[in-house]
Amino acid sequence: MQGKGIRIENLKKRYGTGNTAVDALKEINMEVAPGEVVGLIGPSGSGKSTLLKCLGAVIDPTGGRMILGDKVIYDNSWMVRDLRALRRDKIGFVFQAPYLIPFLDVIDNVALLPMLAGISNKEARKKSDGTPRGA
């Protein structure tokens, strides 16, 4: 992702329908600058995982807008045709329950996705070693 970071406008997520519906996100607004590190804190059930899953294109929001870099990815519906490519190419996601591959080391767990996206094994491992660029 280049340039403008992440922008979330009036994001809503409702699970279920009728009188058992849960409004997990009620018009969330947030901006993250490129390179900014953000910690999301809040009580259990406040919607942290729901927000990240919407932003990570793991679940569908119910309304609002999400902008990644200079691309509007969601505007009351997905604006991206290939969500799998979006997840693979633009988003890194570590789930609350760690779906790590137990027989791979840390670097290979991180490098797996860039490898699947067609980056060479050597380059993917280099990008995954955690050393800040330019260091």
Ligand SMILES: Nc1ncnc2c1ncn2[C@@H]1O[C@H](COP(=O)(O)OP(=O)(O)OP(=O)(O)O)[C@@H](O)[C@H]1O
């Ligand atoms: N699949 C689902 N179906 C129905 N309700 C759900 C679902 N997932 C989450 N919820 C509800 O949405 C609300 C937000 O849940 P969420 O998991 O996003 O909270 P959280 O802040 O990540 O909590 P925790 O700190 O326990 O991880 C809660 O009321 C939860 O019960």
Ligand SMILES: [Mg+2]
């Ligand atoms: Mg959670």
